[in-house]
Amino acid sequence: MSEPRPPFRLPVPRAIAVALLLMLAVAAVALWTQQRATAASDKRRHTLDVRVELYALNTDVRDVSRAVRGYLISGQDDWLDPYRIARERLPERLQRLRALVAEDAAQQQRLQRLAAQLREYQRFVDGLLLSADAQGLDAARRRLAAGSSRALVDAADATLAELDAAELQRLAQHEQEARQSTELNTAVTLLGSLLSLLLMVIAGRALQRKVTQLRGSVERLARARSAESQAMARLQQAQASLHAANEALQAQADHLAELNEALWQWISPRSAAQPVRPGPSRLDDPDRLAALRRTGLMDSPAEEAFDRFTRLAAQTLGVPTCLISLVDDRRLFLKSAWGLEGAWAGQRELPLTHSFCPEVVAAGQALEVADTHADAALRAHPAVAELGVAAYLGVPLATPDGQVLGSFCAIDHRPRRWSAQDHAALERIAQSVLAGIAVRMQLHELERRVAERTAEVQMLAGAIQHSLTGFSVVDMAGRLTFVNDAYARMWGYDSPEDLIGSAVAGHCADPGLSARLGAELHARGSARLDFTARRRDGSVFEALLDARRAEDENGREIHIATVIDITERKRAEQALRMSEERLRLALDAAGMDAFELEPVTGVVLRIGSLHTALALTAEEQHLARAWLRRVHPEDRQALIDAGKALTPQQPAYRQEYRFRGPDGQWRWLLERSQRSFGPGGEPGRITGVVVDVTERRHDEEAVKTSLAEKEVLLQEVHHRVKNNLQIVTSLLQLQRRQLPDPAIQAALAETENRVRAMALVHQRLYQHGTLSSLDFADYLRSLGAQLMQSWGGERAARLVYELQPLRLPLGTAIPLGLIVTELITNAQKYALAPRGGGLLTVALESDGPQGLLLTVSDDGPGLPAGFDPARGRGLGMRLVQTLSRQIGATVSFDTPAGGGTRCTIKAPIKKEEAVEVVAA
Numbered sequence: 001m002s003e004p005r006p007p008f009r010l011p012v013p014r015a016i017a018v019a020l021l022l023m024l025a026v027a028a029v030a031l032w033t034q035q036r037a038t039a040a041s042d043k044r045r046h047t048l049d050v051r052v053e054l055y056a057l058n059t060d061v062r063d064v065s066r067a068v069r070g071y072l073i074s075g076q077d078d079w080l081d082p083y084r085i086a087r088e089r090l091p092e093r094l095q096r097l098r099a100l101v102a103e104d105a106a107q108q109q110r111l112q113r114l115a116a117q118l119r120e121y122q123r124f125v126d127g128l129l130l131s132a133d134a135q136g137l138d139a140a141r142r143r144l145a146a147g148s149s150r151a152l153v154d155a156a157d158a159t160l161a162e163l164d165a166a167e168l169q170r171l172a173q174h175e176q177e178a179r180q181s182t183e184l185n186t187a188v189t190l191l192g193s194l195l196s197l198l199l200m201v202i203a204g205r206a207l208q209r210k211v212t213q214l215r216g217s218v219e220r221l222a223r224a225r226s227a228e229s230q231a232m233a234r235l236q237q238a239q240a241s242l243h244a245a246n247e248a249l250q251a252q253a254d255h256l257a258e259l260n261e262a263l264w265q266w267i268s269p270r271s272a273a274q275p276v277r278p279g280p281s282r283l284d285d286p287d288r289l290a291a292l293r294r295t296g297l298m299d300s301p302a303e304e305a306f307d308r309f310t311r312l313a314a315q316t317l318g319v320p321t322c323l324i325s326l327v328d329d330r331r332l333f334l335k336s337a338w339g340l341e342g343a344w345a346g347q348r349e350l351p352l353t354h355s356f357c358p359e360v361v362a363a364g365q366a367l368e369v370a371d372t373h374a375d376a377a378l379r380a381h382p383a384v385a386e387l388g389v390a391a392y393l394g395v396p397l398a399t400p401d402g403q404v405l406g407s408f409c410a411i412d413h414r415p416r417r418w419s420a421q422d423h424a425a426l427e428r429i430a431q432s433v434l435a436g437i438a439v440r441m442q443l444h445e446l447e448r449r450v451a452e453r454t455a456e457v458q459m460l461a462g463a464i465q466h467s468l469t470g471f472s473v474v475d476m477a478g479r480l481t482f483v484n485d486a487y488a489r490m491w492g493y494d495s496p497e498d499l500i501g502s503a504v505a506g507h508c509a510d511p512g513l514s515a516r517l518g519a520e521l522h523a524r525g526s527a528r529l530d531f532t533a534r535r536r537d538g539s540v541f542e543a544l545l546d547a548r549r550a551e552d553e554n555g556r557e558i559h560i561a562t563v564i565d566i567t568e569r570k571r572a573e574q575a576l577r578m579s580e581e582r583l584r585l586a587l588d589a590a591g592m593d594a595f596e597l598e599p600v601t602g603v604v605l606r607i608g609s610l611h612t613a614l615a616l617t618a619e620e621q622h623l624a625r626a627w628l629r630r631v632h633p634e635d636r637q638a639l640i641d642a643g644k645a646l647t648p649q650q651p652a653y654r655q656e657y658r659f660r661g662p663d664g665q666w667r668w669l670l671e672r673s674q675r676s677f678g679p680g681g682e683p684g685r686i687t688g689v690v691v692d693v694t695e696r697r698h699d700e701e702a703v704k705t706s707l708a709e710k711e712v713l714l715q716e717v718h719h720r721v722k723n724n725l726q727i728v729t730s731l732l733q734l735q736r737r738q739l740p741d742p743a744i745q746a747a748l749a750e751t752e753n754r755v756r757a758m759a760l761v762h763q764r765l766y767q768h769g770t771l772s773s774l775d776f777a778d779y780l781r782s783l784g785a786q787l788m789q790s791w792g793g794e795r796a797a798r799l800v801y802e803l804q805p806l807r808l809p810l811g812t813a814i815p816l817g818l819i820v821t822e823l824i825t826n827a828q829k830y831a832l833a834p835r836g837g838g839l840l841t842v843a844l845e846s847d848g849p850q851g852l853l854l855t856v857s858d859d860g861p862g863l864p865a866g867f868d869p870a871r872g873r874g875l876g877m878r879l880v881q882t883l884s885r886q887i888g889a890t891v892s893f894d895t896p897a898g899g900g901t902r903c904t905i906k907a908p909i910k911k912e913e914a915v916e917v918v919a920a
Contacts, residue, residue: 026192040178278364284329310338371415470563492536615662632658777803
């Protein structure tokens with residue numbers, strides 16, 4: 001019978017086969033992540049196309065606004081050419097935008113709103129142009145000034161900003177997706193490589209163990225065959241070997257400490273030049289916590305590399321449990337836990353109260369406990385009661401700069417006296433743990449740097465490929481070897497591949513330009529020029545080329561160039577020259593200067609005719625400090641301060657100042673200026689206009705002088721009117737004293753009070769200097785005191801004022817003063833005089849922005865039955881009714897809840913006089 005065949009075995013260790021399979025899986029995942037990054041790049045390119053169309057649409061809208069305004073200002077029809085071109089392109093651009101964002105409902109809605117806004121603005125512009133044709137430019141300019149064109153353009157700009165902001169946000173999302181895919185690709189590649197390397201190491205160790213076992217078998221066989229006489233020699237050799245092994249272990253420990261120092265010095269440049277021995281520190285020490293965070297080990301998954309250390313320590317010391325614990329200010333994280341049992345098995349965290357490790361970290365030195373049950377203070381410790389810790393040995397895991405990250409500890413469930421060898425073994429393994437942490441941090445740092453460099457390269461390549469500037473590479477034969485998307489679109493091609501290999505000379509209107517440019521680049525190394533380019537369809541455009549000589553990876557000369565389409569810029573420059581010429585003509589006609597000041601250098605650019613009229617020298621015309629020397633010394637600092645006070649919230653100022661003219665006389669100049677500010681509030685240039693307002697200032701001074709003379713004259717008139725009314729009052733008083741009839745005397749006394757009320761108005765006007773309005777509250781107090789004085793101290797009532805400080809126009813104050821005089825006189829005469837004394841209340845308050853409320857009340861017996869003020873026969877009541885109708889007021893009488901009589905007057909103030917009714 002034939003011998004049974006042995007089972008089939010792989011020619012390589014199983015770990016190596018697994019490593020190869022893992023590398024294949026990593027390559028598949030890397031290809032998948034690369035496809036994701038490519039898809040994200042396509043989305044970014046589509047988003048950039050949308051933003052380019054939005055920018056072009058915004059430019060067309062601005063062209064329409066500038067063209068229409070320029071036409072209305074200048075009246076020249078050539079200003080409308082950009083408007084007609086932009087009007088034809090707007091529907092096409094909107095259609096292209098709708099096609100580009102067809103799958104985005106929110107953007108479609110914004111485009112519909114934008115289309116409606118543009119149609120409304122188009123109707124407004126068409127109406128302006130029709131008005132200009134039918135009624136003339138002046139009518140169109142007034143319609144433009146009164147219309148809402150700025151609001152329509154701002155609304156369209158706001159909608160375009162919303163569209164662009166949405167696309168910009170989408171662009172950021174696509175960039176984030178591409179970056180995440182790249183990072184995932186790098187992480188998967190590195191992780192797979194590390195795992196493959198680890199499996200290779202495991203396979204090597206398995207082979208080493210088999211060799212070791214075979215060597216042990218041979219040695220045992222040799223020892224069994226040795227004679228008893230050689231036993232002592234072998235023992236001596238073993239002792240020598242043990243001594244050499246101890247020396248090797250000590251050398252290995254020293255070498256490991258040096259390695260740790262070098263690794264940590266590479267990881268943390270801030271580490272001390274010489275190792276620092278750890279000392280006592282707080283758990284919440286910021287430096288210690290920062291060093292712990294830099295390791296990246298907190299809350300990290302379990303790793304076999306660290307579990308090997310705890311297993312080795314447990315086997316070396318013969319303990320059931322060994323822990324690698326990292327301690328922050330709140331908790332204890334178990335990076336590796338060997339031998340935890342029961343409810344604590346598999347736990348990754350422990351409370352700070354359930355371990356002796358925080359004490360190792362706080363003390364900064366090793367902690368040894370031989371028997372926890374022998375110490376009364378330790379018997380109640382949660383680590384003893386719940387984890388069964390009977391003996392504990394822990395050493396700190398400290399960095400070379402003295403920061404303790406955690407502890408490496410061994411735990412026994414029986415009392416044990418730890419030996420010096422135990423300490424040394426645990427210290428040596430702890431050094432290996434620190435070396436592992438340092439290597440892990442080094443790998444993370446390398447991965448981060450590789451990811452950064454990869455991202456930079458990809459970003460640069462993406463920026464070139466998707467740049468709005470054309471980019472090309474040409475070989476020495478004059479053929480294109482690389483172009484980006486912008487270059488292809490600029491020449492009318494669908495993709496860059498259509499241009500690769502074609503001759504550059506065919507893309508220029510001048511066929512010999514390519515050869516001349518190549519020779520210049522070969523000789524000088526760089527060139528910059530404007531040229532006329534020819535598109536695929538034969539049309540031409542103006543372009544700006546900037547080229548450099550370089551070498552490819554094989555050392556061959558190549559020419560790298562960037563191209564920009566400057567057709568619009570050329571047109572804009574021409575339009576700008578025309579605009580500057582029109583501005584110069586307008587400034588010359590107005591006799592003013594426009595200027596632009598660079599604050600840093602103090603250089604001023606001026607156009608206009610004012611500097612010629614002022615006979616400025618070249619230095620005074622172009623340097624701000626020379627201009628300021630001719631400003632009046634009293635006005636110079638105010639002008640400087642006005643420019644310094646400009647902020648983004650208040651970017652403009654208006655300043656008038658005196659300037660020495662060519663004849664030595666002081667002339668008044670009006671300067672209106674505005675400062676530009678950057679996005680971050682950084683100040684920019686100051687632009688403005690200066691106009692000579694000397695004649696206007698002279699006219700204003702003449703008007704002020706005339707107005708002052710009229711005010712003095714009017715005050716004199718009021719003073720004379722008051723004096724004349726005082727004379728009338730005195731005459732009435734003399735006449736009253738000579739009449740024997742008391743009724744006639746009373747009538748004359750009432751007339752005196754009416755005249756005094758009018759005189760008091762004129763007295764207040766010229767005393768307070770305001771000739772058009774009167775402080776009515778102050779007037780009522782003086783009027784009440786004057787009336788009470790005329791009645792005598794015994795019979796006069798007590799007046800109470802509830803007055804809001806209001807200023808009234810003269811046309812309202814005089815009738816109201818006479819009405820209050822009549823009401824107080826009637827109350828004193830009919831309601832309060834029969835009983836003597838009494839209480840009178842006068843209240844004044846505002847009744848809205850164009851009205852007031854005046855109330856006069858007493859605590860007398862009240863109104864008689866059937867009282868009707870409209871039918872009153874007395875002169876006083878007829879005066880009240882007549883005067884109230886004169887100022888449009890309403891008068892009502894009623895009896896308040898507490899008794900007495902109350903008269904309420906609601907008086908309106910004319911709209912043009914309402915501003916005079918203000919709180920004092």
